Amino acid sequence: MNPDLDALQPYPFERLASLKAGITPPDDLPHIPLTIGEPRHAPFEGALQALVDQRHEMARYPATGGLVELRRAIADWASQRFGLDDLDADRQVLPVNGTREAIFAFVQAALDRTRPARVAVPNPFYQIYEGATLLAGGTTLTLDCRAEHDFRPDLEAVPAATWRDVQIVFVCSPGNPTGAVTPLADLERLIQLADEFDFIVAADECYSELYLDESAPPPGLLEACARLGRQDYRRCLVFHSLSKRSNLPGLRSGFVAGDAELISAFRRYRTYHGCAMSLPLQHASIAAWRDEAHVRANRDAYREKFAAVTEILAPVMDFPTPEASFYLWPSVPGGDDEAFARALYAERHVSVLPGSYMGRPGFDGDNPGAGRVRLALVDDLDATTQAARRMRDLIEKTVSWETTP
Secondary structure, three states: OOHHHHHOOOOHHHHHHHHHOOOOOOOOOOOEEOOOOOOOOOOOHHHHHHHHHOHHHHHOOOOOOOOHHHHHHHHHHHHHHHOOOOOOOOOOEEEEOHHHHHHHHHHHHHOOOOOOOEEEEEEOOOOHHHHHHHHOOOEEEEEEOOHHHOOOOOHHHOOHHHHOOEEEEEEEOOOOOOOOOOOHHHHHHHHHHHHHHOOEEEEEOOOOOOEOOOOOOOOOHHHHHHHOOOOOOOOEEEEEEHHHHOOOHHHOOEEEEEOHHHHHHHHHHHHHHOOOOOHHHHHHHHHHHOOOHHHHHHHHHHHHHHHHHHHHHOOOOEOOOOOEOOEEOOEOOOOOHHHHHHHHHHHHOEEOEEHHHHOOOOOOOOOOOOOEEEEEOOOOHHHHHHHHHHHHHHHHOOOOHHHOO
16 A cells, blocks of 8 residues: 555544544534534525436546536636636636645645755645645645634745755635635736645635625635736645535536646546546536526525524634634633633533644644634534533633543
């Protein structure tokens, strides 16, 4: 077996299961999980109908590059959303089976192991960035995202000598788990660094359509390229998905877009990888990318939950003002995220993810996720607010979670 498999760390949810082992929560309270970022809102009906209407297409092999109609629907959506004039549907767009699969595969295809192979990731982070890097024979460079820098990496703190060994930089905006949005100025600066040190910028933008201020959609990496006059999007790729935007995580549908040379090489890799999207799923994706009404309704539902949960928890917990995504990132009383998560499950039958499980020791040796928990506000309004009330009740009654068995 690949010896690099032994370098993989346990997935956060494996660690959470171990943390909760042996606990018997109150059986008079139904369990409310705020752990996994799986949307519970109704999936877009138009996509489901397309699956039914096109089910006969299961009799055909799909092409790696996807249907022309799908690539055009994606290019049209991205161009309108991010103000692009020239996104080429044939050369700069590639449909993929969700961002998780595509991110992992891209690192395998892109990393050059004949020279120093470092991949910079935000810290805390989505663990696929790390796993993909390790299995491609690389090492990660963690860029801490702390409160004093608005939960975004401090690009200027990285020495030039360190940048020289970096081949890929992952950006996650809106951020998981922090919800922080990377401003255009930071994206433009990152592009300048990519030119100077010859690395690829890979922007995971799968939460880009879940934002709280309807007048301020999060900017994207290709938008920053356009502002700099980089019509070729050189060294830049974005990853998008229908999972969060259209509540279709089971569809496993997304796209990669940007630098045509990178897209071409990645497409060649995927031809051997054998991961083309089935044709009914492609038709469902076309329907989803062409409809915005359901996306606006989705944002409205999240706004209502964020407002309700913020009103409940703000008096007892400190957290950044949400900008986008469906996560809250509060610090916990007492500073021990594992103890808090264990006590909350044991006393109130609510599951949350300790922030330290999503981070690694940073430049100063401290884990920037420690002392916080990630709350995924994906359930319906009633269940989500009920979980917040139970959390507040636990805090206000000053349960000593440090000594909870």
